[in-house]
Amino acid sequence: MYSKLAFRNVLRSAKDYLVYMFTMAVVTALMYAFSSLFFDNELTGLFEIARMMQMMTGMATFLIVLIVAWLINYMVRFMLEKRSSEFGIYMLLGMKKKAIARLYMRENILLGVFAFLPGIAVGILLQQVLMAILKNMLHVEYRFHPTLNKYTFLITLLFYAGSYLLALFRCKRRFKKMNIHDLMNAKRQNEETKESHEGIKRVMFPISIAVIVAIWTIFPRLSSVGAVCTFLIALVLVIYLFYVGLSAWIMCYVREKKKGIYRGQNLFLLRQFSSKVRTMQFTMGTLTALFTIALMGSSVAMMFSDYENKILDTKWPFDVQIYSPNVEDEFQDDLEILIKNTEIKDSYIYRVYTNQTNQANVWMYTNLQAFGNMYREKDGRPNMKKIEKVLKTEGVYCTYDTYMGLSDYNYLRKMLGYKQITLTERQYAIQIKERLSAEVGEMPKGLKITDATGDKELICGDIYEEPFSQDGHNGGDYILIVPDKVIQTMKPYYSEMAVDLKGKTPAGLMKELDDLVPKEEQDFAGHADLPLDGNSCSGSDNIVNYSETNLVRDNAIPEVKYMLASLIVPAFYMGLVFLCAALTVLSVQQLSDSAKYKFRYDVLAKIGLERSEIYHLIARQLAAYYLCPALFAMLISGSIMVRVSKIFIIGTGVHTSVLQYFGISVLLFFGIYMIYFMETYVGFKRNIEIKK
Known part of the structure; x- marks a missing residue:
């Protein structure tokens, strides 16, 4: 009998909780699709760093499980x-408390099963889409073959069932403590709106806004882990205090009988909204936090996706680029591997030189936006102690300035299909990364380069910004080009070999070249990392930095794309789940309260409001309730992400607006937002059934 009653109750309440079931199905599908990354042997076998994707996805899944558990617990309690x-009526009729608790648990388990099964079906298809995107990104052929992976299914079931059982266990404990009186009055507890010290509380509203505005100036100055943690704690407190102040401010506004309350149905809306915010202060704060994380996660994913699409394919123009600290190196072992595995179209061995000065390095440290005032004295002069220390330890630039002879430079330009340049005996040129070209117009004024005799000063002929492999190979960020007569007076600094290949590059070529280097000189991914011992460097890229001794373009690009995907995929995954969880709470709250609102809207209809006016009023009520946490989250996340976007653009050289990443995230956000809003609006109108 209880099973039939539970099934009947589920069917009866499914209308009110359809949004919740839809969200749980979506969460199940996402969880299944992304959990499959743990068990795809082909994907994890492509790179030494493949575990990074699993680690990041695992961290995101852990946070998502916590949010899903919170959502389920919230919905079960609600x-x-x-x-x-x-x-309470069941107990009055003689049903035991244990039987009622068992009935309620069966109902929730049925709701969970009805959401889980279609979620798995969708998840199998979504998993194929995810794998197709990832493997296309990595230039790996992929065939559509939807199958149910038993390990992915079990881990999804474990997370899903664990969240449900934990929520139901807590609910069962709550049942044991309740009596008939508690059950009959539980529904009314959240309807009570106690007003006390509203005049004092409303001060929190402008204070919280002022703190959010302060974020705009404070955030870029956070330079330590402790400062960031303090900032985040303060931000969370501000979010919750905002709703305390907002509710008090509205109540005081109504109590003081301001003119605005008498316009249209403003009084009705203000009373409704303030009472809802008052009873849901903690929930509204939590929803705002979830929306903030969702928007920030989406924006971060957009940043790295944009970098991947615009910069990565042009970052390393040579098919193969090999560094050696030995200035006499002829790269015989490397050439043997290349001849064995590829067909060489052209190869060129050359040296990078130095005049054992660091005037170019000093100029870069004291003038680039990336470094700000870190290496300047208060009066603007270079802080030579700091610069000399960082040149010896961090390896952003070599200890001394890097130079290249004109004939070597022109040969490399010919390999890349660039137009060759000419210099007179009195000229030099600067080859710079394209992302820094707008900042180095004044660089020649800070350099003093002399001719072969050392008597006459050279002048800058031009600055070139084509892609030129300047992440530690052809200099870090820059290299100075001088006539061959001048380069002969300088000291060889390190050796390089650039190679142009015919046809497709073998997948394991870079790893085979790295195996020539002793294990102790390899990094965590198994690559021969640049030693950074004075005559090697990495450049000032501080967002995505990839500097290796051996660079094989067609091997490095997929690997870096996989690294970026390790950030993009979990960020989207986490943001989407957080967004759906928050929207579910908003929707279910309104749809479940529609019975209470039905009486109020019936009264409005009886005193003369037309049906169209009432529906317009419903739309305004829902919009206020929906937009309040969303707009507040946009204010917080926007003030942070615009700053982060500026730093990202400076650090990567992506050409885009600082508002683009956050703007796209907002559009995506509101696209999903409107789906939930329209579903709630239609369901709300159906539930109140206004009749004239």
Whole structure:
């Protein structure tokens, strides 16, 4: 009998909790699709760093499980409060408390099963889409073959069932403590709106806004882990205090009988909204935090996706680029591997030189936006102690300035298909990364380069910004080009070999070249990392930095794309789940309260409001309730992400607006937002059934 009753109750309440079931199905599908990354042997076998994707996805999944557990617990408790009168009547009719608790648990398990099964079906298809995107990104052929992976299914079931059982266990404990009186009155507890010290509380509203505005100036100055943690704690407190102040401010506005309350149905809306915010202060704060994380996660994913699409394919123009600290190196072992595995179209061995000065390095440290005022004295002069220390330890630039002869430079330009340049005996040129070209117009004024005799000063002929492999190979960020007569007076600094290949590059070529280097000189990914011992460097890229001794373009690009995907995929995954969880709470709250609102809208209809006016009023009520946490989250996340976007653009050289990443995230956000809003609006109108 209880099973039939539970099934009937589920069908009866499915209308009110359809949004919740839809969200749980979406969460199940996402969880299944992304959990499959743990068990795809082909994907994890492509790179030494493949575990990074699993680690990042695992961290995201852990946070998502916490949010899903919170959502389920919230919904179970919420449904219990809404049906407390019904359960109180069951007890009056003689049903035991244990039987009622078992009935309620069966109902929730049925709701969970009805969401889980279609979620798995969608998840199998979504998993194929995810794998197709990832393997296309990595230039790996992929065939569509949807199958149910038993390990992915089990881990999804474990996370899903664990969240449900934990929530139901807590609910069962709550049932044991309740009596008939508690059950009959539980529904009314959240309807009570106690007003006390509203005049003092409303001060929190402008204070919280002022703190959010302060974020705009404070955030870029956070330079330590402790400062960031303090900032985040303060931000969370501000979010929750905002709703305390907002509710008090509205109540005081109504109490003081301001003119605005008498326009249209403003008084009705203000009373409704303030009472809802007052009873849901903690929930609204939590939803704002979830929306903030969702927007920030999406924006970060957009940043790295944009970098991947615009910069990565042009970052390393040579098919193969090999560094050696030995200035006499002829790269015989490397050439043997290349001849064995590839067909060489052209190869060129050359030296990078130095005049054992660091005037170019000093100029870069004291003038680039990336470094700000870190290496300047208060009066603007270079802080030579700091610069000399960082040149010896960090390896952003070599200890001394890097030079290249004109004939070597022109040969490399010919390999890349660039137009060759000419210099007179009195000229030099600067080859710079394209992302820094707008900042180095004044660089020649800070350099003093002399001719072969050392008597006459050279002048800068031009600055070139084509892609030129300047992440530690042809200099870090820059290299100075001088006539061959001048380069002969300088000291060889390190050796390089650039290679142009015919046809497709073998997948394991870079790893085979790295195996020539002793294991102790390799990094965590198994690559021969640049030693950074004075005559090697990495450049000032501080967002995505990839500097290796051996660079094989067609091997490095997929690997870096995989690294970026390790950030993009979990960020989207986490943001989407957080967004759906928050929207579910908003929707279910309004749809479940529609019975209470039905009486109020019936009264409005009886005193003369037309049906169209009432529907317009419903739309305004829902919009205020929906937009409040969303707009507040946009204010917080936008003030942070615009700053982060500026730093990202400076650090990577991506050409885009600082508003683009956050703007796209907002559009995506509101696209999903409108789906939930329209579903709630249609369901709300259906539930109140206004009749004239």
